[in-house]
Amino acid sequence: MADTWVRMVTAQTPTNIAVIKYWGKRDETLILPVNDSISVTLDPNDLCTTTTVAVSPTFDQDRMWLNGKEISLSGGRFQSCLKEIRARACEVEDEEKAIKIAKKDWEKLHLHIASYNNFPTAAGLASSAAGFACLVFSLAKLMNAKEDNSELSAIARQGSGSACRSLFGGFVKWTMGKVDNGSDSLAIQVADEKHWDDLVIIIAVVSSRMKETSSTTGMRDTVETSLLLQHRAKEVVPKRIVEMEEAIKNRDFASFARLTCSDSNQFHAVCLDTQPPIFYMNDTSHKIINCVEKWNRSEETPQVAYTFDAGPNAVLIAHNRKAAAQLMQKLLYYFPPNSDTDINSYVAGDKTILKDAGIEEMKDVESLQPPPESKDTSRYKGDVSYFICTRPGRGPVLLVDESKALLDPKTGLPK
């Protein structure tokens, strides 16, 4: 009996969107960035990774399944995370199940890992951030590691840079750090998700035919060839980090929006300054920016901030529910779904925003009026694949309900 037990832990970790961007590494292996960054954690109810990790003396190798499909763990980034977390494993004793794992046993024991994203993996929605954060967090719990979430973030960082910011809810800063081994390049919470809870986030998943440059390749090219990146990293971002922390602490939406939009645009500017140039935004992204800019200018104070990661999808942060409902109307005016689409599948996540916008069925979308602040009255059907309504959310949690586990508690294989 003592040789057939399976010990499992299941955790859920959010994704995050940077409002001061990370772009460029000073160390490729350790994943150390050229500047600090700040992100908003997104509500895991709408976008998250769930990971179950299991250990058993019956496992003869480390194995991993992503969204039900077995994937290789041989990549350097997985190996870095596994090695780092194993080094921090501690003794585990479970009297009920008669399990006892000594600290030194972890070196020989093998792991099974199953991970699942509740959103499309390839849609450019930071699935690797949530994924590596969840891997490291769940393994730390399984192995009884004593490190706090900041210390764990420095491990998750070695899987995917932005993963370190998914170890906390609310507003998170990744400090670039100074030391060579990267131990001080980690995430700290600026404010929790309750601090500024009237923000509403709408993600526009933009249709694209163009193959995108991976962010790993892209940022390497930028570091090697852009003559503007170092100026951004050394002169521009440090000031913006201070201003952004201040804006978040004071819930100063005007400053938050100005900094968020400017920093997104500057990140895409250094991509364009790369040889060969990198284009992540497309004409649809540009139209969304124009829509937001025109509206913000027509109001006394900004209503919405926009930010774009390494792809054409827009992440729009509205000041409050009222602004979000108005934004939803403008977005659905310009980007109605294809005729055969159900409005409830076109707008995923928190559908109460749709209700606030007065939209219950397709005919409500059809009868929307063009935004009065813009001369563009065209409608671009099909240019957006779908929207997700969400908000700032909490950090990683353990799921104690065993029915949520992705691995079978007896076999340690995917359910």
Add this chain to the structure above:
Amino acid sequence: MADTWVRMVTAQTPTNIAVIKYWGKRDETLILPVNDSISVTLDPNDLCTTTTVAVSPTFDQDRMWLNGKEISLSGGRFQSCLKEIRARACEVEDEEKAIKIAKKDWEKLHLHIASYNNFPTAAGLASSAAGFACLVFSLAKLMNAKEDNSELSAIARQGSGSACRSLFGGFVKWTMGKVDNGSDSLAIQVADEKHWDDLVIIIAVVSSRMKETSSTTGMRDTVETSLLLQHRAKEVVPKRIVEMEEAIKNRDFASFARLTCSDSNQFHAVCLDTQPPIFYMNDTSHKIINCVEKWNRSEETPQVAYTFDAGPNAVLIAHNRKAAAQLMQKLLYYFPPNSDTDINSYVAGDKTILKDAGIEEMKDVESLQPPPESKDTSRYKGDVSYFICTRPGRGPVLLVDESKALLDPKTGLPK
């Protein structure tokens, strides 16, 4: 009789395309730039402005016609040019026509100006550069001004910054100058059009539904809000100017292409770093860049350089005729004309490139094969309005043939 004479001069001036870009003024009124720029003059046979200027004691006011339609001369930029050139007017004596104009007469005499572009004015093809250069050049000849073309360029500059570079053929540098009155902010020729005469230029006039930001407004916004522009102007461009002059002198196409592409991309990067951001390139522009980049990378040495001004049109500079013919095939593969278009109106200018590419009729376009170096085999019919094939060309010339004049020699009104 002595009171009814009309004295006329007709000139033709080329347009130009910057390969090291001008973006940002340090003086809005005098039009003094924040950095030097370098351009290639385009063959006036394909793209030019023709201007006839006339003076007569019978004219009771200054008047101007552009492409046959009367326009106002009251704008500050026209007035600056007229004032500057009148201040340099000299005595004119034409014994044959019994005309004698004393230096001081020019202050009282009125002018008629007719100007015509042999290409679409609003297509973003630097019509104002050719236009102001031609205005100043023809007026200088009419008024017997003694200034050389460099000195005249400092006047044309006050009409439209890039106009100063249209006073010379071949390769032209606009030096930003140092003095407050702008007298040293003028154009000088780097090399004439015969120096590097195997270059071939293909312009893709890109279809666009988006309203563009005017370059005057755009560069003002960039100067006021971009945190990258000053770094570009002070640290990046001065080095590139030296390298570009060297590349041109040595006919070093690899360096020329690298600098041209990088500087175009950096100009668009600072536009994106502007608040609100400015997008001049669209998805079609991006596709053209990807096509050129992929091809250049697949060859041992670059075959084509690309550069984009304040709009989505691509200006593609091919190393030689062979590269231009291959480029034409790739472009026509990706961007075939709409079915009802005649290939000979779709490719304007020097049609021998089309012949070199083996394309005589629409079925030759239809049977083109996808470029082997790219995975993108899609065809984007209608995304390009038309192409213009041209080459580096000569500077301003006087047209002595009176039949070319745009004004009637008796009435001084448009023919």
